Amino acid sequence: MMSVKSLLWRQILSAYCVIFLAAFSVSAQQDPNPDSLTPILISEPDSLRALANAPDKFGSGNFSKIKNRAFEPNSKVVLYVTNLDLMADEGANAFRVNVEDAQGRHYRFPVLDIQRLNGQEWIYALTVELRDILGFHTQTAAEGDVLVSVAWRGLASNRLRLGFGATGGTIKDDTGAAPSPFPKTPIKTSVNSEPPNAVGYLYSGDRTRFLEQATFGPTPALDERIRRIGLRIWLEEQFNAQYPTNPYPDFPLMPSTAPPDCNGNNTPPDPPDVPATCSRDRYTMYPVQNWFFKEAFYGNAQLKHRVAWALGQFWVISGVDTQQSSYMVAYHQLLSKNAFGNYRTLMNDITLNPGMGNYLDMVRSTRNNPNENFAREILQLFNIGLFMLNQDGTLQLDNNNQPIPTYDQETVNNFTKVFTGWQLCETTGASCPNRTPGAPNYKDPMLLNQNNHNVQAKTLLDYPNAVNKNIAANLNGNVEMQLALDNIFYHPNVAPFVSRILIQHLVTSDPTPAYVGRVAGVFNNNGSGVRGDLKAVVRQILLDPEARGNVKTDPNYGKLREPVQLATNLLRHFGVRSANPGTSQSDGYINPQVSSMGQNTFYSPTVFNFYSPDYVVPGPGLNGPEFNILTTGTAINRTNFVNTMVYSQIAGGSTNAPLGTSINLAEMQALAAADTTSNRLLDTLNTKMMHGTMTAQNKATIMTAVQALPSTDPLGRARAAIYLIATSSQYQVQR
């Protein structure tokens, strides 16, 4: 996969050598222009109708004869696209054809093939089947024009008409749409590059976008760092950064039944708790939550914190069951330790983790009384999912066009047997260093009791060249577990399954199969023959051309910021600190606010996390996991969180919030004071928060409200502007 990546950069290099050299001349950094070309869908001459013909006419060369025709549903059609520059291996699955009908419903047509035209290599012929694959709406009646556009790497082409069953109908062309006729020579559109106003990585929009994906929010300091050293060196720095910056909470293991002096007894006379915060700190996730947010606000190893958070949102355990903070800390330590390690080690460590063992019942699953909870979820939720996937994450289909199950109940039963016989680490001696008499040991890995292990032969996952499909009888349970984890790890679904989820958490909710495939390829082989190298996977996710670029225009690109990211991003933009006057760091106590937005951190309601990776947004019919928790109620709570932070603060001085949390608006206030037109204020916020995507219309709307405040109130103006940006859907959706 290294070769593909170097090919990518070589191709971009050749395409943009002029720009690249310009950048090179002022710095020695190695990141080229991140912007891909914007595809252009070719129209009929002097018309807003897509140039299109049947596949058998493809390449006939006589395009002037194709005119104004309609195509039957489910037929195949060739569309023509230019202004592309493909990597080796980049094919049909890098493209999406988005369709809107006269009723405003959205569809997606599958792209079956892409070829260059002989002798006119700057033209690409896209073979498309006129059949919706989103499946959200009943397919439109074939009775008139629909609008089609082509998206590639998050960039959308112009939209043109296509006769669907018939031509005509009531659909309206886009405002400002113009014909884009067949170019006789290559089109040379310059990509949207920025002036060389600084050394290093000069793409300011992409710097901010990158930091939204790789951290808990851009800060001026990080932006400056990346501007100087570029993305790749920054990634290497992060891979080696010490973690955590703030030490993990460290509370002792406690008995399952809380003792009277740790709030276990509420009937009078209730003995005082020792210390007074005993119950809160040991029997709730409070210290983990505050630590988590402090690390997000101030930690140096941002990328590891971010990836560990993503991993913990599909390898889920929850404070709903795992009641002690020390359990969750032991679990999170495994997530962070393995975030840049090998995925197979992560599988092993979590399988043996007592918190997971308790959460999904493996710790009480025995030969005679098996429990299938962990066996099912390690397949369904953590590693392979329900259906066989292609390497680009798309579903494999059988001869009847049905998805192919990855396993059945019998498989679950067999894995259940594999995972029997494990118990908490309670032996005296070196193997259980954290053992605490009287308290269950939820820190050290579980130990096998072979007597409780089911030693029958087992049949595990079957797949082409399956590893360890059959497990012989009478094996040691530990040996068997390793064989079974390998059986899962080498399943072909693991790479696309894990890659897609991580892309969704870091970059975009509905990645193209090509993007998933490129990341899965790295998962399968990091270039040195190693499978499961998460460092390489994360690098590929963040440097992929579908992730990078100053601006993304594909209407289906981006992701709703989950509550954690919305909160930390907003606070980090403006120097998050303790409550006013803010002379110290925040105490990190913002979980009540984040919880009200639908994400009670470390208390996922179920093993399915706060939201499903497969959640489909009603209306557009797109994958949008975080929309699973965006409701009328949480939408307003998000707005109210912004209001609290911009116009007020989270007060300090209480037991749970000794220091409080506020943001520092002095710089924005000074900008508003220095320029009574407020243009500089809005332009700065546009760069800082919107990476330059604020439209003239957005700006005019915000400006009206800003100027409704007198110029003598620069703080009020700064607040109004920040409130309006942060509450806007344009900001709440990370693009």
Next chain:
Amino acid sequence: MKQDRREFIKKSSCALGMAAIATQVEHFGLMSALAQKTDDGMDFNPPSDYRALVCVFMAGGNDGNNTVIPNHSDASLSNYQSYAAARSAQGLALAQNTLLPISVPRMNNLTYGLNPNLGILPPSGTTIINNGIHELWAQGKMAIATNVGTLVAPMTRAQYQNGSIRRPFQLFSHSDQVSQYQGGRADTPVYTGWGGRVSDLRTAPDNPGGLIPMITSINGAQLFTAGNTTLPLAIASATTPLAQVLNPQGFNTTAASQARLAAFNQLRTQDLGANYIKAASHITDQAMIANQALGSNPQEVTVPFPTTTIGNQLKQVARIIKKRGDLAVNRQIFYVQIGSFDTHNNQIAGQGNLLAQFSQAVRSFNDEMIAQGASNNVTLFSMSDFSRTLNPAGVGAIVGSDHAWANHMFIIGGAVNGGNFYGVNTSNGTPYPTLTMNGPDDADSGSGARGRWIPTTSVEQYAATLARWYGLPEADMQTVFPNYNNFLGNTNLGFMQP
């Protein structure tokens, strides 16, 4: 309840708290459908009465085998002894003298038993505020639909085993079985719920001018409530007053504040070509419209509710029902949820506690509906992921059970033909399954069979009986339930009065 276009626009722009912005209204699916219809000069003939369905989802898979139990010794059917034989050794059988008796006409008037936590509880632990739901059986206000589950088409054990009838996909998996229950379809994943699809079809005719969506969830976004063209209202439970659940804070009446509010609203009319932005804006729009309606004329319930999660959810539902006139709605669907039924361990205490919470909260809701004079207009029903294996998981105090299939559901309200079992007969000639591992109703086979009952009544049959009472025309049944025709002849289970 006739309403013309001008009045409609006036109401909706008021609701936005700003001068009329027609562009804003334009992209509400619900609103534009209404505006369109009035434009065509059509009169609405909305229903003259009020009806509401309240779905209580018992998340995690409530163990039906310990919810409705044979309490008789009739040897021709599974009796208490057959139940105890399967569960008592591991400690999962409930003692017979603790069961709450119910007489069941459909079972030859044999006695069955409810879990003891569904009735009068000892005054310890949680605060007990009423007698629970057991009494409603004798009052004829509570029915039980038995052996209900996800099906693609009716299926015998032989057909299940030989694969001649298609099985629901991913049986025994939480997420998929929840989706099939809530989606009303078991052969393929769906993106909308049956509640949402009813809302798509019935909002315009039933709730013209409704100021909130037809569906309200007090438990966040759920598949059940998702429609193609309509969105649910999702709000916090009764710990937050209705006037506060959707209120954007920080605005006052000064010109500058109003200008900021106008800009806040205006931004949601921009960049709608980007689909995620449009979707987020749409949800906030819905919230802003509903906020105006919910914020006025507060109503409080008069019956005490337990302060549990489910109690607070049902209390919020009751408040909204009390405000139904202000909200201009004739038909409403509600979704509430009680979680943690996934009792792989510690089931006796865990499920018992949850059923007590369920029973207390539902009884309060029932009594509040009577107090509001709405008992005959509101029907509460239960759903759950699946039932659990008859064969226990583990042993002793920690004993639990694993994921299974067919389950028993409660239907409660004044319009219910209560005091009986409903459903399609199993192989034993009654609607209650045979409690035998590897027996005639078990999906499992062989010596390792654990007792996962094959449903005889589909989710569709159960839901269609409810939807028909709600007012969904027969012609629309197949739109809402795509596999409806697979169950023809048995699509009205009879537990609702006409």
